[in-house]
Amino acid sequence: MTEPDREGPPPAVRLAGISKRFGAVQANRDVALEVAAGSIHGIIGENGAGKSTLVSILYGFYEADEGRIEIAGQKAVIRSSADAIGHGIGMVHQHFMLVPTFTVLENVMLGAEGGALLARGRAETRAELLRLSATYGLEVDPDALVGDLPVGLQQRVEILKALRRGARILILDEPTGVLTPDETDRLFEILRGLRREGVTVLLITHKLREIMAVTDRVSVMRRGEMVAHRETAATTREDLAELMVGRKVLLEVPRVETAPGAVALRADGLTWRDARGVARLKEVSLELREGEILGVAGVSGNGQSELLDLLSGIEGVQEGRIAIGPRAIDRAHPADPSEMRAMGVAHVPEDRHRRGLVLPFEAQENAVLGYHHGPATGSGQLLDLGALGAHCATLMRRFDVRPANPRLRASGFSGGNQQKLVLAREIEQAPRILLVGQPTRGVDIGAIEFIHTRLLEMKKAGAAILLVSVELDEIMALSDRIAVMNAGRIEGVLTRAEATPHRLSLLMAGVREGEAA
Amino acid sequence: MTPLPRWVELGLLPLANISLAFLVAGAVVALIGESPVEAMAVMLKGAFVYDGALGYTLYYTTNFMFTGLAVSVAFHAMLFNIGAEGEAAMGGLGAALVCIALDAVLPGLMVIPIAIAGAAAFGAAWAVVPGWLQARRGSHIVITTIMFNFIAAGVLVSLLSGPLMRAGQSSPQTRDFAEAARLPFLHDIARALGFPATATPLNLSFLIALLAAFGVWVLIWRTRWGYALRAVGHSEGAARYAGIPVPRMVVVAMAVSGALAGCMALNEILGAQGRLVLNFTSGYGFTGIAVALMGRNHPVGIFFAALLFGALYQGGAELDFEFQTITREMVVLIQGLIILFSGALALMFVPALARIFRARAQ
Numbered sequence: 001m002t003e004p005d006r007e008g009p010p011p012a013v014r015l016a017g018i019s020k021r022f023g024a025v026q027a028n029r030d031v032a033l034e035v036a037a038g039s040i041h042g043i044i045g046e047n048g049a050g051k052s053t054l055v056s057i058l059y060g061f062y063e064a065d066e067g068r069i070e071i072a073g074q075k076a077v078i079r080s081s082a083d084a085i086g087h088g089i090g091m092v093h094q095h096f097m098l099v100p101t102f103t104v105l106e107n108v109m110l111g112a113e114g115g116a117l118l119a120r121g122r123a124e125t126r127a128e129l130l131r132l133s134a135t136y137g138l139e140v141d142p143d144a145l146v147g148d149l150p151v152g153l154q155q156r157v158e159i160l161k162a163l164r165r166g167a168r169i170l171i172l173d174e175p176t177g178v179l180t181p182d183e184t185d186r187l188f189e190i191l192r193g194l195r196r197e198g199v200t201v202l203l204i205t206h207k208l209r210e211i212m213a214v215t216d217r218v219s220v221m222r223r224g225e226m227v228a229h230r231e232t233a234a235t236t237r238e239d240l241a242e243l244m245v246g247r248k249v250l251l252e253v254p255r256v257e258t259a260p261g262a263v264a265l266r267a268d269g270l271t272w273r274d275a276r277g278v279a280r281l282k283e284v285s286l287e288l289r290e291g292e293i294l295g296v297a298g299v300s301g302n303g304q305s306e307l308l309d310l311l312s313g314i315e316g317v318q319e320g321r322i323a324i325g326p327r328a329i330d331r332a333h334p335a336d337p338s339e340m341r342a343m344g345v346a347h348v349p350e351d352r353h354r355r356g357l358v359l360p361f362e363a364q365e366n367a368v369l370g371y372h373h374g375p376a377t378g379s380g381q382l383l384d385l386g387a388l389g390a391h392c393a394t395l396m397r398r399f400d401v402r403p404a405n406p407r408l409r410a411s412g413f414s415g416g417n418q419q420k421l422v423l424a425r426e427i428e429q430a431p432r433i434l435l436v437g438q439p440t441r442g443v444d445i446g447a448i449e450f451i452h453t454r455l456l457e458m459k460k461a462g463a464a465i466l467l468v469s470v471e472l473d474e475i476m477a478l479s480d481r482i483a484v485m486n487a488g489r490i491e492g493v494l495t496r497a498e499a500t501p502h503r504l505s506l507l508m509a510g511v512r513e514g515e516a517a
Numbered sequence: 518m519t520p521l522p523r524w525v526e527l528g529l530l531p532l533a534n535i536s537l538a539f540l541v542a543g544a545v546v547a548l549i550g551e552s553p554v555e556a557m558a559v560m561l562k563g564a565f566v567y568d569g570a571l572g573y574t575l576y577y578t579t580n581f582m583f584t585g586l587a588v589s590v591a592f593h594a595m596l597f598n599i600g601a602e603g604e605a606a607m608g609g610l611g612a613a614l615v616c617i618a619l620d621a622v623l624p625g626l627m628v629i630p631i632a633i634a635g636a637a638a639f640g641a642a643w644a645v646v647p648g649w650l651q652a653r654r655g656s657h658i659v660i661t662t663i664m665f666n667f668i669a670a671g672v673l674v675s676l677l678s679g680p681l682m683r684a685g686q687s688s689p690q691t692r693d694f695a696e697a698a699r700l701p702f703l704h705d706i707a708r709a710l711g712f713p714a715t716a717t718p719l720n721l722s723f724l725i726a727l728l729a730a731f732g733v734w735v736l737i738w739r740t741r742w743g744y745a746l747r748a749v750g751h752s753e754g755a756a757r758y759a760g761i762p763v764p765r766m767v768v769v770a771m772a773v774s775g776a777l778a779g780c781m782a783l784n785e786i787l788g789a790q791g792r793l794v795l796n797f798t799s800g801y802g803f804t805g806i807a808v809a810l811m812g813r814n815h816p817v818g819i820f821f822a823a824l825l826f827g828a829l830y831q832g833g834a835e836l837d838f839e840f841q842t843i844t845r846e847m848v849v850l851i852q853g854l855i856i857l858f859s860g861a862l863a864l865m866f867v868p869a870l871a872r873i874f875r876a877r878a879q
Contacts, residue, residue: 314757338760347758354754361751365744370759372741382739 010073012037012169012200013058018067020053027053028064029224035169035217037072040191040201042211042232045221046244046444047415051204054221055171058202059091060084071169090162091171096154100147105129107146108161125164132163137193150509151299152183159190163199170194171202176210180299181472182505188214208237208251209473220244245446252477253449256456260480261290264433264464265311265345269320272306280306282488284320288433293455293465295479297472298508303488304468305350308437311466312347313340324433341370343433346426350437350468356422357410364392364406367425399424400450416447423451427458434458437468452478472504486510525870527818531811533866534859535825541858542851549842556836556843563835564828570835572704572717578820578827579719579784582726584805585823586733587778589814591644593737594770595750600647600662601778602802603669604640608779609786610673611639613681613793616694625697632698632787633725633780640779641772643669648771652764658771666802677795690794700788720788722780729777730816736773746770778802807856810863826852 013035020028028050035041045051057064060078069076071087078084084091098107105122108129114121129142138156146154155175162170172191176184191201191214203215211218212232220228220243228243241249265288272281281303288294296304309315311322313335322329324343329335337347349355357366368376368388376391378384392406399420401413410418419439426434436455440448455478459465469475475482476499483493484507491507521530543553564574584601591598615635619628647661677689684692700721704714737743749756749766756763785797808826812818833848858865 312758313760336760336762337758341760349758351754354752355758356755358748358751358755361748369748369755372744372759377741377744382735383741383744385739 009037011035011070012039012072013202014070014073015054015058016068016070018054018057018064018069020057020062020064026224028057031067031221031224031226033219033226034229035200035202037200038195038198039216040195040203040214042203042205042215042218043221044205044208044211044218044240044244046206047442048223049221049244050224051221052173053224055091055173055202055204058084059089059171085165085167088166088168089171090159090165090167090169092155092158092162092173092175094174094177096158098146098154098157101145103143103145104140104149104157104160105142107157108142108164110161112165128164129160132160135197136163136190138163138190150183151178152180152186155179155187156190159194168198169200169202171204173204174206175203176205176207177470178299180505180508181501182509184210207473208240211240212237222246241445245444247446249445250449251445253452253456255477256460258291258460258462260292261462263287264290264324265466266323267311267320268323270307270310270317270322271319272310272315273318274306280488281310284485284488284490286483286490286493288464288466290432290464291459291462292480293459293467293478295475295482296466296468296485297475297482297504298470298485300470302485302508304470304485305437306488307485308347308350308435308466308468311340312345312349312435313337337370338373341429344429344431345433345435346429346431347435348422348426348437348439350441352415352418352422357418359411360409362407362409363396363401363413363421364388366410366421367392367395367406369425371425371429395421395424395428398428399454414444415442416444419443419451420447423454427454430461431463434463434465435468436465438470439467440469440471440474448474472501484508521867521870521874525874527813530863530866530870531818531859533870534863535855538851538854538858542854545847545850546843551840551842556840559839560829560832560836562832563839564832567835569715569717570831572715572719574824574827574831575723576717576719576784576789576827577830578823579723579726580781580801581804581808581823581826582730582819583781583784584778584802585808585812585819586726586729586816587640587774587776588805588809589812589816589819590733590737590746590777591770591774592809592814593743593750594746594766595753596648596651596767596770596774597659598644598662598771598774598778599659599806600644600665600775600802601781601805602798602800603662603666604643604775604778605781605798605802606666606669606673607643608636608640609782609793609797610676611635611637611779612782612786613691613694616698616787617681617691620695620698625695625699628695628698629700629787633783636779636782636787637776638779640782641776644771644775644778645768648768652767670796673793673795677793681793683792691792693792694787696791698787699791700783702788718789720784722783722788725780725783727820729780730820733777734816742769778805804852807852807860810860811856825855829855 011034015031015033018028018031031054043051053062056062060080060083063079069078076087078087099110105126109121109125114124126142133139138160140153140156146157175187179187194201205211215232218230218232218240219226220240222244237251241251267284267286270281270284271279273279284307298304310317314337316334317330324345327343353359358369376387378387389406396404401417401420401424413421439451443451455465467478479496481493481495482499483490484504486508487510491510494503546553546556563570565571584605587601588598612632612635615632616628619631643665647658647665650656650661651658681691683690703719704716707714737746745761746766748759748761749763753763781801786793790797804826808819808822812822829848829852836843836848837845
């Protein structure tokens with residue numbers, strides 16, 4: 001099915017000359033797109049390339065300033081999502097729009113109840129749901145509570161919801177962000193099933209692997225413009241990456257092999273409850289050695305953030321112990337982030353907007369966040385603004401932060417440059433232990449290459465690095481060992497050689513293996 | 518959105534807001550049958566030109582500066598200190614206790630610094646309690662500081678009608694402090710230097726207020742503590758990540774804020790009155806919120822906002838005096854309009870100005 005029809009029906013979707021401007025930002029500029037009926041069409045691009053804006057226009061969230069939309073050869077005016085649904089367009093959002101306390105059936109009915117009394121609509125929906133499940137291989141129990149279902153099944157409910165409303169064109173916006181690799185594979189099976197039944201699928205993603213795995217054709221966006229359309233079979237990841245970024249990029253930085261040294265940090269039996277008493281970490285133990293990168297994999301929200309908070313001193317240890325050199329940290333002997341920094345623990349937090357940076361602060365103020373009692377702020381009683389600016393300028397030069405303006409507010413930098421600023425601040429402290437959370441989230445491919453290279457350099461220099469990431473590719477590319485977290489536990493630790501996507505998937509889903517060591 | 522040029526944001530925008538407030542106020546004046554132009558002239562002369570007018574204006578300005586600075590320091594840590602009124606009252610109590618206890622035994626030059634410290638310490642202590650309750654117990658500081666205003670007023674009433682009341686007299690005030698224990702009037706200093714000067718309540722605390730404004734600027738923008746304070750205010754998450762002890766910062770920020778509010782007593786109690794009287798705070802603490810808001814929480818802005826409110830107070834009194842139809846309430850109305858246009862509607866002109874300056878930039 002990779003060979004699309006050449007002279008068949010008109011394209012399912014045809015966009016011509018679509019432009020959309022938000023204030024000073026041109027989100028879409030003269031975008032053209034043709035999606036063949038019954039194909040899986042990928043749209044790929046970096047953050048801020050305009051993918052989401054484009055599909056939001058198609059789904060009626062925004063109205064284009066200019067341009068023309070045709071659905072199945074007919075000009076369409078789409079001013080609201082109701083219009084879009086009327087044209088047979090369905091959308092599965094990145095963040096699900098489901099009521100967790102409703103059953104699958106009730107969620108699918110929502111917004112299409114069919115009359116004042118529910119009974120008839122319920123019966124009809126149930127019949128339709130069973131038919132759709134059978135046709136597309138979307139098995140799900142209609143009477144299960146949505147909140148009890150795993151994420152992969154919740155996504156199926158979203159797809160069913162769209163199909164129930166007669167969607168013949170299905171848009172999926174970054175659908176794999178919350179899925180394990182196995183769940184992703186199952187989703188792709190479903191998409192192929194939909195294609196077999198003549199549904200047109202529009203897949204929005206920033207992951208090259210997914211484009212290659214499932215699409216027939218791919219369109220590449222960069223800075224609001226459509227830069228290329230390709231037959232997936234006739235292109236390569238490297239080709240697409242170059243189109244996305246506008247220059248050649250190294251997708252995988254060459255590995256650096258080092259012999260791991262002494263244990264730099266040891267955690268023993270960390271159990272931690274949040275303010276509501278919910279255990280977020282359960283009996284977590286790990287060892288981090290000098291000269292190694294220990295990857296922490298897992299679906300987001302399974303305790304990785306809390307682990308970073310504890311190891312960096314942001315949250316206090318409740319049960320268990322952290323040992324860094326001779327210093328043992330436990331409930332009775334807490335260490336705050338300042339003490340952790342003094343012991344050579346640097347932390348690149350997962351959330352640079354809420355943790356890593358004070359967005360209204362100037363770059364030079366952010367360049368000393370956490371180190372404002374250190375030498376970079378000068379030696380006197382008052383802040384030495386000259387020293388602050390010089391320090392920041394050095395960081396910016398070494399990490400290629402653009403624009404290299406120390407007085408610019410942090411909020412004025414792009415995501416990639418913000419992240420480089422945070423990394424520069426932490427890495428330039430030459431820490432013994434580096435905790436890194438989601439180092440490339442929302443960062444463009446060009447910067448990813450740079451960041452990965454820097455982390456491997458740190459490792460080569462003997463630093464002990466703990467890398468938390470939900471991007472499995474990133475974990476696999478950088479880590480020497482991989483710890484997999486699920487529901488607050490470390491389900492297993494694999495060496496890189498042992499870590500196949502399938503084994504990682506099982507651990508991420510909480511299925512333990514006997515030999516995991 | 519490209520930001521506006523600095524001079525537009527800090528200069529033109531507030532000016533436009535104030536002009537609009539005066540235009541509307543002028544319309545109201547016209548509505549009751551008086552000439553807005555004439556009223557404006559009386560007000561300006563009353564605030565700056567008449568003999569002694571400037572002294573009175575600056576005397577009021579001093580009060581607004583202390584309370585405005587107090588509110589702004591807390592605000593940099595995202596704390597909305599509504600309690601400047603109560604903290605100022607307690608500051609007055611602190612200053613008065615020092616003076617009453619010591620003005621007979623120590624020379625004035627020693628009593629005054631101790632009395633200043635007493636005002637600051639009492640104000641700080643009164644603000645620390647709500648700060649501590651917020652930092653450690655999660656009680657919202659807006660609620661607790663409002664309550665503390667009432668408690669402070671109650672404490673003063675009970676003390677001034679009881680143990681601190683001047684012997685043999687029934688008005689709620691203390692005895693007069695010894696002359697040497699009071700802050701000197703600026704007209705006395707001027708006369709001592711050989712310049713003729715009209716007697717006004719303006720005293721040395723005006724200069725102390727200017728020093729305090731400079732001190733606040735250094736503290737917030739040039740010290741590590743101020744850096745940490747602003748980090749807490751902008752992003753508590755980032756502050757915790759940076760190892761800044763957020764609860765302690767909250768308590769200390771409230772202490773500094775309360776100390777500044779307490780120093781309002783320097784002007785009223787150690788300066789103008791020379792004794793502790795009831796209700797000397799008369800709303801300056803609340804108006805301080807508007808002053809801080811209008812001054813964009815920057816000492817320079819606060820100085821100009823305080824001057825504006827000082828001029829309104831003094832010029833307004835003149836207005837009340839000159840026109841039969843314009844009453845004290847009319848002046849409060851003008852103040853309200855200024856707060857409305859430069860506080861609540863402060864950003865109303867931003868889109869229009871942005872259009873103008875973007876068009877010019879292109």
